[in-house]
Amino acid sequence: xxxxxxxxxxxxxxxxxxxxxxxxxxxxxxxxxxxxxxxxxxxxxxxxxxxxxxxxxxxxxxxxxxxxxxxxxxxxxxxxxxxxxxxxxxxxxxxxxxxxxxxxxxxxxxxxxxxxxxxxxxxxxxxxxxxxxxxxxxxxxxxxxxxxxxxxxxxxxxxxxxxxxxxxxxxxxx
Ligand SMILES: [Zn+2]
Ligand SMILES: [Zn+2]
Numbered sequence: 001x002x003x004x005x006x007x008x009x010x011x012x013x014x015x016x017x018x019x020x021x022x023x024x025x026x027x028x029x030x031x032x033x034x035x036x037x038x039x040x041x042x043x044x045x046x047x048x049x050x051x052x053x054x055x056x057x058x059x060x061x062x063x064x065x066x067x068x069x070x071x072x073x074x075x076x077x078x079x080x081x082x083x084x085x086x087x088x089x090x091x092x093x094x095x096x097x098x099x100x101x102x103x104x105x106x107x108x109x110x111x112x113x114x115x116x117x118x119x120x121x122x123x124x125x126x127x128x129x130x131x132x133x134x135x136x137x138x139x140x141x142x143x144x145x146x147x148x149x150x151x152x153x154x155x156x157x158x159x160x161x162x163x164x165x166x167x168x169x170x171x172x173x174x
Contacts, residue, residue, distance in 0.1 A: 007095045008038050011077050018075035029060055033068045037078060041096070043089035043110065083110050083137070098134050104142035106149075111142070 001009070015034055019026050036053055037044075044052070050065055069090065072078040079093050083103050089110065098118075102111040123131050141149075 004095070008035060011038055011094060015072070015075065015077060018071070024071060029064050030068045030071065032058060033060065033065060034072060034077065037072070037092050038095065042112070043081070043091050045089055049090070079135075081135075081137075084108055093133065096133065096135075100136045100138055102142070103137060103139050104145055105139050106141055106145040109142050109144075 011034060012031060015031065016026065018024075019030070033053075036056070036058065037049070040052065046062070046066065046069070049069075050060075050062060053060055053065075069078060073080055073090075077093055078090050081089050081091065081101065083089060083101065084105070087108050087110070097114050100113045100117055102113055103109075117136055118134070
């Protein structure tokens with residue numbers, strides 16, 4: 001079994017335990033959804049998950065998808081990120097290296113960055129807590145938005161200059 005298969009097996013077992021403990025039904029759909037989530041990388045939302053499942057010819061109702069995600073969130077196999085008031089994304093909890101999210105507060109773009117912000121020593125310093133994984137949120141402005149803002153400022157300045165020049169011209173005539 002390779003790493004990816006092992007991980008899938010591990011999360012399947014965890015899900016099985018959780019469903020048993022909470023007396024939920026162990027339907028094949030629920031396990032297929034878990035499997036699918038652990039086959040893809042990166043963030044997803046309900047729509048993109050639904051569409052990607054259809055792409056691989058897996059028919060599932062949105063209601064089943066929604067309620068399975070709730071169960072997976074509950075047992076910690078999937079995490080939900082709130083990147084802003086209106087942007088929430090999901091991603092698998094395991095097999096996702098520690099990563100940081102760069103969130104542009106202007107356009108809402110979210111970029112992932114790996115490159116450990118915390119060193120192993122720093123992680124060890126977090127007392128009385130065993131870190132399984134982490135992800136951080138870094139809010140700011142993306143380069144596209146910085147550029148757009150600069151261009152807009154320049155445009156307004158130019159408009160003002162022209163207005164000033166016109167004024168100056170009119171005054172000279174008087
Ligand atoms: Zn932006
Ligand atoms: Zn992420």
